[in-house]
Each structure stands twice: as structure tokens, then as C-alpha cells.
Amino acid sequence: MDKILINKHIIESNAFVNSADNLKGSGKYLLGIAAADERSLNSKFGIRYFFGGNNGIDEYSVKVDESFQSISKVCPAAKMYEREIYDLFGLTPDGHPDLRPLMLYPENWNSSVHPLRKDYNNSIPEMKRYGEYKFKKVLGEGIFEVLVGPVHAGIIEPGHFRFSLAGEPVLQLEIRHFWKHRGIEKVCEGKDFKEALDLVAKISGDNNVNITISYLEAVESILNLEITERAKYIRVILAELERIWNYVRDVAWIFMDIGFALPAQSLFALQEELMKLNKSLTGHRFLFNALTVGGVNFNLDSSKLKAIDNMINKVEKNIKECEAFIVNSSTVLDRLEFTGKINKKTAEELSLCGISARASGLPRDSRIEFPYLIYDKFDLKPALLESGDVFARTALRIKEIYVSKKIIGDLLFNLPEGDIAVAYENRTEAYKYAAGNSETPRGNAFFYVMADNDGKIFRLKYIDPSFRIWPSIQYGVLGNIIADFPLINKSLNLSYSGNDM
Amino acid sequence: MGFLSKLLFKNKTQSIVSGNSDSVLIKGDELKRSVDEVFGRSLFVRLVDGGSCNACENELAALSNPYYDLERFGIKFVASPKHADVIMVTGCITRNMLNPLLKTYENIPAPKFVITAGDCPETGGPFKDSYSVCGPVSKYLTVAMNIKGCPPEPEAIISGFLKFMDMLKTS
Numbered sequence: 001m002d003k004i005l006i007n008k009h010i011i012e013s014n015a016f017v018n019s020a021d022n023l024k025g026s027g028k029y030l031l032g033i034a035a036a037d038e039r040s041l042n043s044k045f046g047i048r049y050f051f052g053g054n055n056g057i058d059e060y061s062v063k064v065d066e067s068f069q070s071i072s073k074v075c076p077a078a079k080m081y082e083r084e085i086y087d088l089f090g091l092t093p094d095g096h097p098d099l100r101p102l103m104l105y106p107e108n109w110n111s112s113v114h115p116l117r118k119d120y121n122n123s124i125p126e127m128k129r130y131g132e133y134k135f136k137k138v139l140g141e142g143i144f145e146v147l148v149g150p151v152h153a154g155i156i157e158p159g160h161f162r163f164s165l166a167g168e169p170v171l172q173l174e175i176r177h178f179w180k181h182r183g184i185e186k187v188c189e190g191k192d193f194k195e196a197l198d199l200v201a202k203i204s205g206d207n208n209v210n211i212t213i214s215y216l217e218a219v220e221s222i223l224n225l226e227i228t229e230r231a232k233y234i235r236v237i238l239a240e241l242e243r244i245w246n247y248v249r250d251v252a253w254i255f256m257d258i259g260f261a262l263p264a265q266s267l268f269a270l271q272e273e274l275m276k277l278n279k280s281l282t283g284h285r286f287l288f289n290a291l292t293v294g295g296v297n298f299n300l301d302s303s304k305l306k307a308i309d310n311m312i313n314k315v316e317k318n319i320k321e322c323e324a325f326i327v328n329s330s331t332v333l334d335r336l337e338f339t340g341k342i343n344k345k346t347a348e349e350l351s352l353c354g355i356s357a358r359a360s361g362l363p364r365d366s367r368i369e370f371p372y373l374i375y376d377k378f379d380l381k382p383a384l385l386e387s388g389d390v391f392a393r394t395a396l397r398i399k400e401i402y403v404s405k406k407i408i409g410d411l412l413f414n415l416p417e418g419d420i421a422v423a424y425e426n427r428t429e430a431y432k433y434a435a436g437n438s439e440t441p442r443g444n445a446f447f448y449v450m451a452d453n454d455g456k457i458f459r460l461k462y463i464d465p466s467f468r469i470w471p472s473i474q475y476g477v478l479g480n481i482i483a484d485f486p487l488i489n490k491s492l493n494l495s496y497s498g499n500d501m
Numbered sequence: 502m503g504f505l506s507k508l509l510f511k512n513k514t515q516s517i518v519s520g521n522s523d524s525v526l527i528k529g530d531e532l533k534r535s536v537d538e539v540f541g542r543s544l545f546v547r548l549v550d551g552g553s554c555n556a557c558e559n560e561l562a563a564l565s566n567p568y569y570d571l572e573r574f575g576i577k578f579v580a581s582p583k584h585a586d587v588i589m590v591t592g593c594i595t596r597n598m599l600n601p602l603l604k605t606y607e608n609i610p611a612p613k614f615v616i617t618a619g620d621c622p623e624t625g626g627p628f629k630d631s632y633s634v635c636g637p638v639s640k641y642l643t644v645a646m647n648i649k650g651c652p653p654e655p656e657a658i659i660s661g662f663l664k665f666m667d668m669l670k671t672s
Contacts, residue, residue, distance in 0.1 A: 103633075108596045115632045124632055127596070150601050153580035155562045157550050158598060179597045180552045183631035199627050205556025205652070249559075268566035275563070285654060286556050497555045 006050075006057045006435055013062045013069045016049070020071040020078075028053035029364075030351045031437075032463035033081035034448040035089050037118040038063075041431055045091055048448065049078075050435065057370060057435065067092040077351035080467065088185075090114035103178040103500065106131030115186055138164035138172050146482060150179045157496035161485070168481040173474045180500035188460040192426060193219045193293050196457055201288050203462060204498030206249075209235075209242040210440035211462075211498075212291045217372050217436030218449040219293055223424055230418040231295035232373045233411050237308070238282075238290055239373075239438070240404040244315060245274040246441035247397040247404075251322065253490045254394050258335040263325055270318050277311050280304070295421025305412050312405045323398050336391035340476040340488030343388060347472065354443020356469045356492055359396050360388035366439035378407055390491040426455035433459075442466055442494060464498035529574045532659065535666030536575035540586060544576045544662070546616075547585035547609065549602050552634065553592030556652040557619045561591070569655050576662060582608040587665075593621040593628040594636030606642060614645040616665060618658060623647040 011019065031050040038046045044063035049071075051058045062068065070093035072079040082093035083102040090112075093099070101111060110125040143166050150158035160176040184203060188196045200215045201208040213235055220227065252267035275285040282290045282298050290297055300308075326332050342352075347360035357364040363382040367375040383399045385392040430453035437446050443465030452458040469492060476488050536544050550558060561578070564571040571577075579585055582605045594602065606613070615638065620626050622638045629636070638644055646668065648661035 103597075105597050107600070120632075122632070127599070127635070150598070151549055151605050155548050155558055155578055157553070157555055157558060158601065179601070180550070180592065180595055181597055181633050182552050182593060182595055182628045183633040184628070187628060187631045202554035202556075202627060205554035206559055208554075208556075265567050268563075269568060272563060272566050272568045285560075286652070288556075288651070495555060497553060500552075 006059050007055075009058065009060045011060050011062050013064055016060065016062065017069055017071055017074055019060070020049070021074040023051055023058075024075060026053070028058065029348070030075055030077045030081075031057065031444065032446050032448075032461075032468075033078060033085065034459075034461035034463075035085045035091065035116075036450060036459040036461070037089065037116065038431070040118060045089065047085070047091075050446065050448070052364075052369060052444075054369075057437075059435070064091060066090075067094050069094055070096040072096055075351075076349045077468065080471065088114060088116040090117065100133060101131075103181040105178075106133055115183065133176070135162055135176075136172065136174055140166070142166055143171065159496050163477075163482055163485070165482060168483070169479050170477045170482055170485070173477045173485075175470060175474060177470060177496065178500045180497050182497075182501065184501050185460050185462065188457050190456055192456050193223070194426075196460065197289075197292065200462075202497075203501060204440075204464060204466070204495040205286055205288075206246060207242065207440040207442065207445070207495065207498065209238045209287050209290065210438050211445050211464075213239055213373070214436045214438035214440075214445040214447045215449070215462075216291060216293060217438065218434045218447040219436070221434035221436065222428055222432055222449060222451050223293070223426070225294055225422065225424050227295050227422060228418040228420070229374075229416040231420050231422075233415050234296045234300055234420065235291060236373050236375070237300070237408055237411055238287055238296075240408045241274070241278065241308070242287060243404045243441045244312070244401055244408075245271055245278070247401050248274060248315065248319070250441075250490070250493045251319075251394060251397050253493065254336070254390070254487070255332075257487045257490050258332065260332065263322055266318070267322065270315060274311065274315070277307060280307060292421060294424050295419070297421070299420050300415065305415070308408065309412055312408050316402065316405050319398055319401050326394070326398075333391065335484075335487065336394060337387075337389060339390040339484050340473075340480060340491055341387070341389045342472050342476045344386070346475045347388070350468065350472050350475075352443070352469055352472055354439065354441075354465050354469070355393055355396050355400075356443065356472060358382055359385050359392035361386040364444070366437050366444045370437055372436075372438060378410065390487055393491040428453065428455050431458065440465055442498075443469065462501065464495060464501070466494035466496070466499040469494055470499055529659065532576070532663045532666065533574045535663065535670070539666055539669050540575075542575055544587060545579045545585045546576060546587045546589050547582045547605060548578055548589045548591070549598075549605050551590055551592040551598040551602050551622060551636065551638070552595035552628070553619065553621060553652075557591035557621075560652045560655055560658065561589075561618065563655050564658060569659065571659070574659075574662075582606075583610065585609050585613070587614045587616055590615060590617045590622045590638050590642075591619050592636075593625050593631075593634050594638055594641075596633050596635050599635055599641070602638075603641060614665070615642045616646050616648065616661065617644055618648045618650075618653055618661070620649060620651045623649070626651070 028051040031052045036046045049060040146163040148161040158179040162174045164172040249271045255264035344361045365382040428451035433450035446463040448461040450459040625636045
């Protein structure tokens with residue numbers, strides 16, 4: 001399988017607003033926007049827009065000085081990317097409707113310091129208040145606010161949610177994220193491809209295999225490296241195992257949040273068994289460090305294959321029982337149906353991906369749209385539901401566990417012989433770049449990696465599915481009662497760390 | 502056996518005791534005795550994630566699955582810092598999370614203890630050189646104990662709690 005094909009176009013900034021509109025009309029959707037400080041190359045900043053669609057990925061690149069034309073008004077999904085570029089690079093998106101700081105908080109960061117510029121001198125502003133973050137207010141009689149987080153009641157990552165309510169129904173939800181902004185993209189710069197693996201795995205620990213696959217797609221494409229068939233098979237097996245344990249956990253949390261502890265605990269136990277299987281396969285419960293540049297770090301012998309086979313059969317059996325439970329219980333359906341509905345139109349405008357898109361009727365699955373590794377060998381069809389509610393997202397996860405089980409089952413006893421990793425020379429052309437993508441349990445993970453002439457990373461941009469999907473919750477909760485928010489949140493189960501980076 | 506009856510009558514927590522002297526339950530029994538002795542039967546923990554990769558949170562959540570069921574040993578993760586004896590910290594401590602972390606700590610009534618879980622809060626992990634990371638935790642708070650691991654496995658966390666109790670008893 002060839003690396004994903006990217007159709008490259010060079011554009012003038014001002015013309016792009018119109019073409020972005022046309023693109024959307026032609027069924028293409030925004031995958032991400034990546035900026036890079038290329039002033040050492042051509043004394044300009046490069047901004048690259050990536051659009052996905054039926055014919056692969058289109059890249060539109062534009063060279064800019066200190067500002068560029070915002071496309072947020074025609075393409076709302078661009079809003080967050082443009083705010084991010086404004087924060088980290090200090091480039092102004094002209095015409096952007098909302099330029100509040102995103103990850104560099106005015107509470108502790110001086111807004112004139114832009115850490116992703118190459119001339120940033122590593123000076124870190126003193127820890128003091130530089131400004132105020134303004135939340136959107138809903139005004140009117142009887143309207144009150146409920147503030148949640150950043151530190152939450154349970155064992156959850158930090159994020160701030162601000163509800164405006166009149167009685168029980170939610171009138172507005174505003175999310176403030178990026179509490180966990182760790183500056184991973186900057187830390188990766190100057191590291192070689194192998195060193196960065198450790199950081200890439202820790203973008204979002206529970207999706208690390210799939211995210212690493214996306215990173216390696218980009219890196220191996222820069223290095224012109226073709227890995228062995230066996231390594232590809234093992235990567236896919238691990239990716240699908242990760243998908244299964246993620247989905248089992250997600251469904252368990254749905255039950256937990258509707259107060260149905262019995263099936264929830266049964267699924268948590270199943271998750272634990274899957275983690276133990278991971279440990280027995282690679283020595284790590286989350287499969288950290290299982291993949292490497294040029295292949296994988298460990299082999300699957302017949303006893304391990306047998307263990308995987310037993311486990312996935314067990315998962316299928318348990319999940320079937322669980323599924324019957326959902327469909328036959330009116331109290332479960334009562335909580336799940338019509339809750340947290342995300343319309344197809346909203347999903348389209350926000351360029352959603354993964355389960356969230358498929359539950360709202362958009363057939364987006366990177367394994368099918370932009371196949372990588374050996375996914376083109378399976379005749380995969382996107383699992384689709386139209387209703388866009390919590391029920392749809394739960395039911396889709398259950399459906400897709402069967403799909404993953406079938407993929408693993410097909411591969412297990414057909415593993416081709418061969419080495420698990422190939423040697424490579426860490427040499428790159430200066431400013432050569434490539435994109436990589438993969439379908440994580442949450443959706444499309446997109447990497448854009450640019451090398452320097454020394455085999456090191458010049459610029460790395462990662463777009464997590466959670467980054468795209470988080471804004472959609474603000475629409476999903478409208479009109480729902482606040483008590484259903486945890487359930488709606490869990491039905492999307494997004495990563496805070498992947499979003500915040 | 503029907504789905505419900507299987508859930509009710511197949512007890513997963515007991516099935517891992519046999520033969521393994523290092524098992525969760527045996528560690529847990531010791532832990533329960535220590536918690537009873539030192540904290541009058543219950544140790545309440547408030548978690549603050551200061552910038553982890555979420556693997557640590559997954560492992561902490563796993564502590565309440567049927568295999569480990571931490572609450573039977575008297576240890577409970579609580580919603581409010583006002584209820585807590587211990588603040589457990591994960592992650593590398595980002596600039597944005599420093600203030601919430603310190604505020605949460607302030608709101609825990611004394612005597613209070615800081616336990617870190619994972620390598621990041623102890624050293625900053627791979628993120629330590631980042632512009633937006635200001636950890637490790639020990640720069641700001643006195644840390645009673647570090648539970649190592651990336652992420653620490655559930656059994657390591659249970660052992661960690663046990664070690665923490667021993668420390669309190671001897672000091």
C-alpha cells in the first residue's frame with residue numbers, strides 16, 4: 001500500500017476564502033490547519049490547509065507574513081485552528097470572530113511571546129496575571145450559571161465547563177480547555193524521529209498505538225521507508241486491540257453514568273482483562289513503546305496469537321450479552337435515546353470525525369477514506385447511524401467492537417513471515433514534509449511532520465480527533481437537562497490531553 | 502446462566518487470591534488494617550491531574566474495577582478537597598494547572614499529605630523542558646511519597662498506599 005496521496009495546491013491567501021466555500025460545497029471537509037515558521041527558508045510563514053474527501057487529501061498552502069485571511073466565517077471548523085495559530089505563532093487571522101487566547105492563558109502568559117516561532121528565545125514569562133479571559137454571558141431574568149472544573153469530582157482530566165441555565169435545561173455551554181497544554185509540538189522540535197516517539201505516545205496515552213501509527217506514516221514517508229508486511233500486520237492487530245479496549249471502557253462508562261453498575265462493572269472487568277492481555281503481549285498495559293520507526297519492537301509467537309484469539313472471542317461473547325441488555329431495557333433506552341443530539345448539519349460544519357461523525361450520519365472513517373497499512377485489504381464499510389444521540393454513539397461502539405474483532409481474527413493466523421523491523425538511514429532532505437493519518441478510537445489522528453537537513457524534526461503538528469470534536473458538545477447539550485451532561489460527555493469520551501497537547 | 506445471574510454470582514475479586522502471595526487481596530488486607538489504624542478506618546483521596554497523558558487516570562480509575570475494588574480497603578477517591586486527607590497528583594504540572602493544583606491543596610484540611618502517581622509529577626517526564634510546564638510538584642508542595650511508573654500499574658498504586666501508611670506509622 002502506498003502512502004496516502006496528497007494533492008498539493010498553492011494559493012493566494014485572499015482568494016482562499018472563496019475556494020474554502022467551494023470546497024465545502026464539493027463535499028470536502030477540513031482535516032486541519034498547520035502553520036510553520038519557515039522564515040529561515042523563504043522569510044515567510046507557511047500555512048497549510050488540509051481537506052479530506054472522497055478523492056484523498058487536498059493540501060492548500062499559502063505563504064504569509066504577519067497576518068492571513070480567516071476562513072472561519074465560511075468554515076466554522078477552522079475557528080479553533082486559527083485561534084491556536086494566533087496564540088502560538090502570533091499571526092493574525094483577519095476577520096476572525098473570536099480571538100480570545102486559547103492555550104496561552106492571560107492569567108500566566110504574556111501575549112506578546114509566541115513560543116512556536118523559531119526566534120523564540122526560550123524566555124518564559126514570569127508567573128503573574130497579564131490579563132483576563134472573558135466568558136460569554138447570557139443575560140436575562142432567572143438565568144444563572146453553573147461552573148464546573150477545571151478540577152472535577154471524579155477521576156477525570158481537567159477542563160472548565162460553564163453552563164448558563166434557566167431552570168434545568170441548558171441555554172449555553174462554554175468550554176474552556178487547554179489546562180493541560182504541555183507544549184509537545186515545541187518539545188519535539190530538534191529531536192530525531194525515534195526520540196520523539198516517547199512524546200508522541202504521551203499525547204493521549206489511551207490512544208497511543210493509533211496515534212503513533214499516524215506519526216509513523218508521516219515519518220516513514222519522509223524517510224522513504226517501506227516496512228515489512230509482518231510489521232504492518234502486527235501494527236494493525238495492536239491498533240484494533242487498542243480500539244476494542246477503548247470501546248469496552250467507553251460503553252462501561254455509559255452504564256456507569258446512568259447508574260447501572262452491574263453491567264458497567266462487568267465491562268470494567270473485561271477492560272482489565274484486555275489490559276492484562278496487553279501486558280502479556282508487550283510488557284505494557286497500554287502497549288507503550290510497542291512500535292518503532294521501521295517496524296515494531298516485538299514479535300507475536302503462536303502462544304501470543306492464541307491468547308489474543310481467546311480474548312477477542314470472549315469479548316464478542318460478553319458484548320453480545322451486553323447488547324441484548326441495552327436493547328431490551330426500556331429504562332436504559334429512556335436515558336440514551338434523544339439525549340445529546342448532534343445534528344448532521346452541525347457535524348458537517350464542525351468537520352467532526354470518528355464515532356461522533358458516524359453517529360450523526362457522516363460516513364467518515366480514515367481506515368476507509370484514506371487507507372493506510374493494510375486496511376485496504378478488508379472490505380470495510382463505515383458503520384453508520386443517523387440519530388446523533390447518546391444511544392447512536394453507544395450502539396456504534398458495540399457494532400465496531402465486532403468489526404475490530406473480525407479484523408484481528410482475519411489477521412491472526414495469516415501473519416506473513418519476515419522481519420519485524422527494517423534498518424534505515426536517518427537522513428532527510430531539508431524541509432521535506434509529509435502527512436500521516438490513522439483512525440483512533442475517537443476519530444482521525446492527523447500528523448504533519450517537516451524534517452530539517454539533519455534527520456531531525458523541524459516542525460511537528462498533530463491534530464487530535466478530540467480537538468475537532470470538543471466544540472460539538474456545546475451544541476449537543478443545548479436543551480438537555482444539566483444532569484445529562486456527564487452522560488453526553490461520556491458518550492463522546494474525548495481526550496483532554498490530546499486536545500490540549 | 503443468564504447474564505444477570507452471572508454478574509451477581511461470579512465474583513471476580515475473589516478469583517485472584519489463590520496461590521499468589523503478592524496478590525491484591527493480601528496486600529489489601531494489610532492496607533485495610535493500616536487504614537483502620539492510622540486514619541480511623543478511612544483514607545480519602547482527592548485527585549488532581551496536572552497535565553498527564555491520561556494513562557495515569559485510566560489506571561487510577563481501574564482501581565475501582567472488580568479486580569481491585571479499592572474501596573473495600575477503606576480508600577476512597579472523593580469529590581471535594583474538603584473531605585480529603587491526601588491529594589494525589591498526576592502529570593507534569595503545566596503552567597495553566599499550577600493555580601488549580603495549589604488552590605485544591607489549600608482547601609484540604611490539615612493534616613494533609615501529597616502523593617504523586619507516575620513519573621511526570623516527580624520529574625516532569627519527557628515534557629520537563631517545555632515552555633508551558635512548570636513542574637515537578639516538589640517545587641511547590643512537600644511530597645510525602647512518589648509512586649513510580651509510566652503509568653504506575655494498579656497493584657503498584659495499592660502497594661504505594663501501603664508504603665505510605667507504614668511511613669506514617671513509623672514517623
